[in-house]
Amino acid sequence: MTPAPLPHRRAFSLAWPAIVGNVTVPLVGLVDTAMLGHFSTATHIGAVALGSTVLSALMWLVGFLRTGTTSLVGRARGAGRDDAALTHAQRAALLAVALGAGALVLQWIAIPALMSVLAPAGDVRELAIQYAWIRMTSVPAALLTLVISGWFVGSGDTRRPLAIVATVNVVNLGLDVAFVGGLGWNSAGAAWATVIAEWLGLALALVLWWRAAPSSLRAGARRWRGRGLRSGWRRLMAMNTDLVIRTALIYAVLMFVTAYGARLGPEILAANAILMQLMLLASYGQDGYAHAAEAMVSREIGARDVPAFHRAVAASALPAVGIGAAFSLLYLVASGPFVSVLTSLPEVTQAVDDYIGWVVWLPLVSAGAYLFDGVFLGSGRTRAMAWTMAASVIVVFVPVLLAGLAWIPDGRNHDLWRAFLLFNAARGVFLGIAYWRITRRGAWLHAAEA
Template identity: 35%
Template sequence: MMRRSEFDREISRIAIPALGTLVADPVVSLVDTAFVGRIGVPELGALAVATAAFGVAFFLFNFLSYGVTPYVANAHAAGDTQRASQLIIAGLFAAVALGVASSAILIAGVGPILDLMGATADVVVPASTYLEIRALALPALLIVLVGHGAFRGYQDTKTPLWVSIGISVVNLVLDPLLIYGLDWGIAGAAWATVIAQWVGAGAFLWLLLVRNREDLGIERVRPTRRDFGKLFGAGWALIVRTAALVLAFTMATAVAARLGTVVVAAHQVAFQL
C-alpha cells in the first residue's frame, strides 16, 4: 500500500495543470485536421506533409522550454531574481532569433523541402501555401515555449494551461471563419493557427514582462553570453533525443506521401487521433 506524502498536494498542484497543458496543446493540429479534411483529400494530404515539415523546426527548438525551466527554478529557489530574469530574457531573445531564422529557411526552401517529403503533384501547391503561411508562426511558437518554461520554473503550471486553452479557442473560432466564411481554404487554416500562436506569444510576453513582472521579480536586465551558453548547453541532449523522435515521425509521413494522396491524408487523420 502506498503511503501518502506531505508533498502529494504540492505535486498534484503542479502536475495536474501541466497534464492539462499536454492535452490542450495538440488540439490546434486536431482542429486543423478536422476542418481541412472537409475541404478535400488533396488539402488534407497537404496538411500532413506541411505539418510534418513544420514540426521538425518546432521540435528541434523544444529545448527552449525545458532548458529555461530548471535554471529559472534554481535561481528562483535561491532568491536570485536577477539571474532568473537574465535566463528568461535570454530565452526570449533566442526564441525570436531562432524563430525568424527558421521561418526564413522554411519559406525560402519550401520547394526542396516538399520534394524531400515526397509530396505528389496534387499536394504540392496547397502544402506550399500552408507551409509558407504557417512558417510565420515560428517566432511566436518559440516564445510560447519559453513562456511555458519560465512559468514552470516559478512552479506555476496553471498560467501556461490557460494560455494553451486560449490558443486552442482562438484557432477553433478562426478556422471555420477563415476556411469557409472567407473561403480561404487551407490558407485560412494556416492563418488561423498563425494568429492563434501570436495571441499566445503576446499573452506570455504581457504576463511575464508587464502583468506579473513585479510578482515574479523579473527585472529589466541584459542577458550575458553565459546565459545563452547555459541555455544552449542544456539543450544539446534534448535536441539529439528530439531529432531522433521527429525523424521517425517525419519519415513515416514521407513514406505515406510517396504512396499517394489518399494514403497520406489517412495518415494525417490517424496520427492526430
C-alpha cells in the same frame, strides 16, 4: 521513522492545468483535420499533414526554449537565486529572437527542399508549401511564448501557461471554422487561423508575466545591460544541443512515418494523418504529469533535496501510467466516433479502420517515456535523453521496420506502425535504465548547478 508522504496533491495541482492545456493543442489539429475532412478533399488533408509536419519539426527542434528554460529557471529558483533565473530567461529570449529571424530568412529555400523529400510532385506538395510559408510568419511569436511558458513552469505555475495555450487554441479553433468551413479557404485558411492565434498568444503571455512578476524582476527585465548576458552561454548551449539531438531523432521518426505514408498514396497519407492526431491527443494528455514531474524535480534538485526528488517522481508515476491506460481504453471502445468526427471520406475511413489497432496501444506503452522525459528535463540530465533516444531509433525502430518489410507479409503500413509502437516502448525502457543507474551512483546532484 515514518517516511515522508508523496506529494500527490502538489503533483495533481501542477498536472491538471498542463493536461487541460496540452490536450487543447492537438484539438486544434483535430479541428483542422475535421474541417478539411468534411469541407475539402484528401489532397488538402494530406497537404496540412505535410505542412504541419515541417512546422511541428521546427517547433519541436526549438522546444528547448521551453524545456531548457524550465529546467534552468526551476533549479535557480529552487536554490533561491531569482536573479539568476531571470538571466537564464533573458538569454533564452535573445536566442528565440535570433532563431525566429533565421527561420524567416531560410524558409524560402528550406521548405520547398523538405517538401520535395516528403512528397512527390503534384498538388499535395504545392499546397503543403503554401501552408508552411503562411504558418512561418507566426514562428517568432511562438518561440517567445515558449520561453515565457518555460519561466512559468519552472516557477511551479502551470495555470498561466494553460491560460495562454487555451486562448491560442480557442482563437485558432474559431478562426478555423470561419476560414475553412465558412469561407472555404481550405488549407490556407487553416494556416492563417494559426498565425493570428499565435501572435495573440504572445501578447497575452507578456501581459501575464508582467502582472505576475514581483517589482524586482520587472526592474531586471527592463535592464538588459550589466546582467552578464554575454557570458553563461556555454551551459545553455550544451543543454540545448542535447535537446536538439534528442528532438531531431524523434521528429525524424515522425517525418519518416508521414513521408512513408505519402509514398503509399493519398488515402494512406490522410489516414496516417488522422492516426497521428489521435496519437498526439493522447501524448499531450500524458505530458501533463511529465510537466508536473519536470517542475517539481527541477525545484528539488535546485534545493539539493534528493529524497524529495524521488518522492516527486513517484507521485507522478502512477497517475502517468493510469492516464496512458485510460486513453488506450478510450480508443479501444470509441475509435469509431473519433474517426467519424474527423472525416466522412469513405476511402480514408476504411484506411483508418485498417490501422487503428496500433494507435490503441500507443498511449499505454508510451507512458514511461513521457514520465521520464519530464524527470530528465527537470533534473538537467539532457545528455542521457539524447543517447537513449538514439538507442531507441538505432536499436529498435530501424531494425524492426526493416525486419517487417523483409519477413512479415501484412502490408507496409502495418510494418511502419509496429516499428513506431516498439520505438515508443523502448524510449521508456532505456530512460528507466538510465534513471536506475544514476540513482545507484548517487549522481543526481552532479548536474544541479544552475
